[in-house]
Amino acid sequence: MAYLALDLGAGSGRAIVGFIENGKIRLDEVHRFSNPPISLGNTLYWDFLSLFSNIKEGIRLAAKKGYTLKGIAVDTWGVDFGLIDKLGHLLSNPVCYRDRRTEGISAIASVSISTEELYAITGIQQMEINSVFQLLSLKQKEDPVLSIADKLLFTPDLINYFLTGIVCNEYTIASTSQLLDAQTRLWSKVILDKLDLPYRLMENIIYPCNLIGKLRNEIAEETGADGINVFSVGSHDTASAIAAIPANGKDWAFLSSGTWSLLGVTTDKPVLTEEARKNNFTNEGGVDDKILFMRNITGLWLLQRLIxxxxxxxxECNYEYLFAECNKAEPFRSIxxxxxxxxxxxxxxxxxIREYCQRTNQPIPVSKGELVRCVLESLAVKYYSVMDKLQECTGLEIKYIFVVGGGSRNELLNQYIADALNMEVITGLTEATAVGNIIQQAIADKQIQDLEEGHKIIKNSFEQKIYYPENTKRWTDAIAKIKHLFL
Incomplete structure (x- = not known):
């Protein structure tokens, strides 16, 4: 059983073939490519033509290797979307969430619908990058593209459309928009009406682990991949990553660690309390009817930009050198x-970073080691602060945390997290998103019964590494002195 996961991040993308055999899964990355946003005029766009070209190249390379693919599925970052017209044409390159077009838009929205009501309906953390504010910015500027548009397709939906010709909105990615009712899991007519946004743009919601359709004939001919099914998975990459975690019970949390950090728990129902809203928690759609109750945190973005x-x-800035310099730097000097x-x-x-430290009357980090230590310790302290509120809002007692994603390779940060939170940190699923994607395809293809069986396969396939708390008193004392910076 071979399935192709197209795992696309806000910076790079990969095409990874997953093979499920003898109760195990193994991966083969057949294509990796960059996916940077491009500034044109005063707007920051995604280069969708280049992105789709690389997607086809990934399919072609998988077919060229002789793999008999049983399925393809796409997962991407959240909130961004493209607009297509009645003829199915893409009206413009999708705009990147880091574009400035949404600055101040949430305040304009609050005149028509309060932040409290918006949260009570959607359960989504108020961030100006959210799709609702991107869409409202088009309306505020009277952008003609909005009147021409016939459908709004989030990034993975847009890719699936050009792969299959079928229009749909997948649930987990739709939930990031702040336009979906968290309880009914349908588009909120209340929000769309109050903000005077066109309901006609929204498509039917489909769920993970289902068939979307066959690869278009012209793409099959171009890539040499004929008659392949395209499946829906948790097309928000976080949803697929968390679906891969082989954990049971209610005493664990997850941390998806990368450019963004997403720290939270899985629940059966959304948590829509005022306490959750005030603490900036979000309720995003998960796989297997779960809700991901979590906090979006700016993660390794700071370190990535420094590098x-x-x-x-x-x-000189290779990781081995930077972490060696970090270990030499004074602990808890700047947060x-x-x-x-x-x-x-x-x-x-x-x-x-230096100006922030100066404004907050802290020593200014000068060397690379001091800057790296500042970033990594700051993240661990941030996770401590968020974990404290997470347990308050859910009433759960968290005993251990699974770290997945690229940041799970950062051994220094993982140890800091274990020390700061005083709990075991479990890693081993570096490619959690691709693994979750592939397992869901196998379920949709009826080769695996359910996610429980998928988790057994994952446990058999990847070795876990556990980081145990050390130096907890030093971290507890340090956090007591500096946590006011996060409150």
Missing amino acids: DEWEKANE VDSDNPVFTHPASMEKA
Whole structure:
């Protein structure tokens, strides 16, 4: 059983073939490519033509290797979308969520619908990058593309449309929009009406682990992949990543660690309390009828931007060197709040961190080691703060945390998390999103009975690594002195 996972991030994408045999899953990455946003005029776009070209190349390379694919499925980052007209033409390149077009739009929206009502309906954390504010910005600017548009398709829906010709909105990605009713799991007519947004743009909701359709004939001919099914999975990458975690019970949490950090728990129903809203928790759709009750946190974005700056300056910045320098730096010297707006898209991340520390009367990090230690310790302290509120809002007692995604390779950060939270940190699913994607395809293809069987396969396939708490008193004492920066 071979399935192709098209796992697309806000920076890079991969085409990964997954084979399920003898109760195990193995992966073969057949294509990797960059997916940077492109500034044109005053707008930051995604280059959808390049993205789709790389998707076809990934399919072609998988077919060229002789793999007999039984399915293809797409997962991507959330909130962004493309608009198509009545003839099925893409009206423009999708705009990147980091574009400035939504600045101040949430305040305009609050005149028509309060933030409290918006949360009570959707359960989604109020962020100006959300689709609802992107869509409202088009209306506010009287952008003609909105009157021409016939359908709104989120990034994975848009890709699935051009792969199959079938129009649909997948549930987990739709839930990131802040336009979906968290309880009915249908588009909220209340929100659309109050903001005077066109209901005609929204399509029927489909759910993970279902068949969308066959690959278009012209793409099959171009790639050499004939007669292949395209399946719906948790097309929000976080949903597929969490679906891969082989855990039971209610005493565990997840941390999807990458550019963004998503810290939370799985629940059967959304948590729509005022306490949850005030603490910026979000209720996003998960696989297997679950809700991902979690907090979006700016994660390794700060470190990634620092490394980008050092690379451009031709300075030494490989991870081995940076982590060695980090270990030499003084602990808890400077702490920043990664969610502060100054870190969203600064001209220089190094300068932004130093200016933040100066404003908050902390020692200014100078060396690379001090800057890296500042970022990693700050994230661990942030996770501590969010975990505290997470347990308050859910009434759960969390005993251990699964870290998945690219950040799960960061051993230094994982140890900091174990120390700060005083709980075991379990890693091993670096490619959690692709694994979750592939397992869901096998379920849709009726080769695996359900997610429980999928988890047994995952347990058999990947070795877990556990980080145990150390130096907890030092972290507890340090957090007591600095946690006011997060409150």
